Amino acid sequence: MLSVHNLSVGYKGLLAIQDVSFEVKHGEVVSLIGSNGAGKTTLLKTIMGLLKPLKGEILLNDQVISGLPAYEVVRKKISLVPEGRRLFPRLSVWDNLLLGAYTINSQEQIAETLETVLRLFPWLKERADQRAGTLSGGEQQQVSIARGLMSRPELLMLDEPSMGVMPKLVTEIFRTVEHIAGEGVTVLLVEQNVFEALQVCHRAYCLQTGRIVMEGSGSELLQCDLVRQAFLGM
Numbered sequence: 001m002l003s004v005h006n007l008s009v010g011y012k013g014l015l016a017i018q019d020v021s022f023e024v025k026h027g028e029v030v031s032l033i034g035s036n037g038a039g040k041t042t043l044l045k046t047i048m049g050l051l052k053p054l055k056g057e058i059l060l061n062d063q064v065i066s067g068l069p070a071y072e073v074v075r076k077k078i079s080l081v082p083e084g085r086r087l088f089p090r091l092s093v094w095d096n097l098l099l100g101a102y103t104i105n106s107q108e109q110i111a112e113t114l115e116t117v118l119r120l121f122p123w124l125k126e127r128a129d130q131r132a133g134t135l136s137g138g139e140q141q142q143v144s145i146a147r148g149l150m151s152r153p154e155l156l157m158l159d160e161p162s163m164g165v166m167p168k169l170v171t172e173i174f175r176t177v178e179h180i181a182g183e184g185v186t187v188l189l190v191e192q193n194v195f196e197a198l199q200v201c202h203r204a205y206c207l208q209t210g211r212i213v214m215e216g217s218g219s220e221l222l223q224c225d226l227v228r229q230a231f232l233g234m
Contacts, residue, residue: 001026001186002047002155007056007066009039009046016042018210019056024155029177029187031197031218033231034207040190041083043207044157047188048080049073060155075103079153083160083190085144089133093124093143096132100150109152116183117146120176138169145176149185156180157188162196174200194231198222 002024009017017039024030032040045051047058049070058066060076068076079100087096097117101110118125121142127135132143141161148156158177162170174196181187191197198204198218206214206227214221221227 031201031204077154081148087132094128100147
């Protein structure tokens with residue numbers, strides 16, 4: 001579904017991503033792991049069209065999308081749930097969800113998608129009129145994921161979904177990721193909670209100082225000494 005070839009991205013003359021290549025197949029959950037500053041968020045922003053690459057290309061279903069503005073990338077059925085959630089805090093939960101569906105012209109499709117989202121997060125119906133900014137961190141993260149699903153994406157990209165979330169809700173969020181994948185949505189997951197990320201994914205790539213240094217299945221990387229020492233404290 002998604003192919004990234006020899007991608008390099010820079011800020012003010014400094015390279016944040018260097019010659020990165022990877023792929024995501026239909027129906028997969030693929031994790032990008034790495035420490036702070038490794039370039040994970042930069043990579044997602046570039047795929048989303050929020051940053052322009054210095055070189056390389058990004059293909060979605062064999063069509064080049066690198067260089068397209070973000071609103072066109074959304075129309076290509078990619079959705080990003082950003083780091084820090086980025087909700088509209090003074091708007092209601094319901095309005096935040098509806099803003100996620102701005103590319104959908106059919107009211108029938110919007111209603112269908114709302115039903116799907118409410119099956120994932122049934123508590124949203126009771127809190128629909130509540131301002132998003134008054135929710136807990138974990139609740140806001142769930143609203144952010146729900147909003148990302150409202151555009152009916154084929155590829156959902158999640159940037160640090162467990163950040164700022166109470167430990168007891170982290171497992172629930174990763175369970176939701178598995179459920180979303182089970183519904184046929186392909187998932188690209190950036191996550192510092194390496195143990196959970198590798199448990200939930202089919203394949204993973206390890207990013208270090210802007211380069212991919214390792215790849216394999218989630219179970220393979222969980223057994224890798226380098227990963228265990230660097231990220232799992234083992």
